[in-house]
Amino acid sequence: QVQLVESGGGLVQAGGSLRLSCAASGRAFSSYTMGWFRQAPGKERNRVASIRWSGSSTYDADSVKGRFTISRDNHANTVYLQMNSMQPEDTAMFYCGAGYRVSGYRLSEYEYWGQGTQVTVSS
Secondary structure (H helix, E strand, O other), X not given: OOEEEEEOOEEEXXXXXXXXXEEEEOOOHHHXXXXXXXXXXXXXXXXXXXXXXXXXEEEOOOOOOOOEEEEEXXXXXXXXXXXXXXXXXXXXXXXXXXXXXXXXXXXXXXXXXXXXXXXXXXX
């Protein structure tokens, strides 16, 4: 079992930055692919970025490339999402997911989810 707790969300003005954290409990964190997803009201949950157990990371959506950075600290059992140059369209609930040694591209691969943290960007 893996439990995930997200934090770091909040209200930020356009152009500002936030860093989300996802703390994981349980064993073998370093063997899990970790992903950040976001879900706006009335829309599907979509992948933002994921980072594999090997450390390689990928980003979905051209809109976040160059602005968002995913990283992990296996000693702290934590994955981060640094978000810069934020825009109102980034407003969503952000979720952290974990999947054991998966590619990380598909929502269905993730076995565990956090409760989410709300991010709101004002114009």
